[in-house]
Amino acid sequence: MQYRIWSAIAVAVAVIGAALVLGSAWTGSHPRTEKIIVTGLSQQDFVSDLIVWRASYMRSSMTVAGAYGQIRADADRVKQYLISKGIPSEAIIISAVAINPVYRSVQNGDRYEQVFDGYNLSQNVQVESKDVDKVETLSREISELIDAGVVLNSQPPEYYYTKLAELKLDLLAKASKDGTERAEKIAENASGRLGKLLRADMGIFQITAQNSNEDYSWGGAFNTTSKRKTASITVKMEFDL
Template sequence: MNKSIIAITIAALGFVIGLAFLGNAIKNRNRADNTISVTGLGSKEFTSDLITWSGSFTKNNYDLKSAYDDLAVDRKVISDYLISKGIKPNEMVFSAVDIQKTYNYTSDENGRSHQIFAGYNLTQTVSIESKEVQKIENLSRNITEIINRGIEFTSSPPQYFYTKLSQVKHEMIANATKDARERAEKIAENAGASLGNLKKATMGVIQITAPNSNEDYSYGGTFNTSSKEKEASITIKLEYQVK
């Protein structure tokens, strides 16, 4: 009889202890889940302060040396023209000459195809990088003046950059963090609670697009170089404990 009482007592005690452990686990689980996760946005519009522009010119000749000589003449005309427009010699970079053999193709009376040498095609590119954005923009738009001099010149669209992007990024991170904090405080206030410690912060990638555009954001970040006016944005995800 005494053994039965002892066994029942031990079983009851074990049950009570088990409930205590279970209650503690549930309490800790609820405490761990008692968090708020919010995402804040920081953005800023700015104007590019650096521009790059390039154009290529071509000469074709059956004789390679003659083609080189003709290309050198065009290069001198282009260089003189750019200097006359206020471009400094150290702002111009001429690439190495690209040489391609060209062929014409014909078919004989039996339908067999033959290639006939049509000469050497030489191409060179001139590139400009400058902080005088407006001046280079005007230059790229009026490049027909070079074409009117008998030079086969192809102009590329200007590319725009910003040299103080790191400062913009720091400012956006601060704004995104503030925005996320304010959102978290509002959610906690509406729930009758208050924010505790910050548990985790995750920063997104910077996205740079043209203002008011429909450009898609990229997982690895977007960097628009075709627009002089830009808008940068970044997100910050914060996770807080709630008291």
């Protein structure tokens, strides 16, 4: 009987010892998982420093030669007009002439036939300049060419910024700083101390019109219709605690 009691005690001690060893091993292989995850944000307003304006004009004739002569005259008028408004010739790009035959439907008994109806010739013009205000004004006054007889279709200007790479790096640094400060504040309020950075993921670079309700997009918004824009970026950061 006494032998059985001592055997039971020995087994119990062995079980407790094994549990302590296994518990210590589990703790060593599974470190603490307390983490702080924050998102840092940075945004900045800026003004575009490059403008692109595009337009096209068209002529129609029963012969290519007839329409081509008219569109060449239009090209000269357009170029001279732009130069007279202070646009340097090297900033003016005039495309090749596009030639498209035109057909019209004519009823012949109980069916319709496609009958040749001449040619449409079109040409594109583009102005790219860092003189944003000048080209912007020009795009609003271009109706003067229409009054002169040029069949012109003017597009709204597009606005760009040539220092986006530098701006993106600056915003990324500020977003990282913002995220770190947020994490430090959370740790402080929790009576803890912020540990090392475990991971950082950059968000999508977004460019929208200033003071607008323009939506962000998963691929990154890239506004070209507004001269004044807002750039923003986020950084998701994970810290040890």
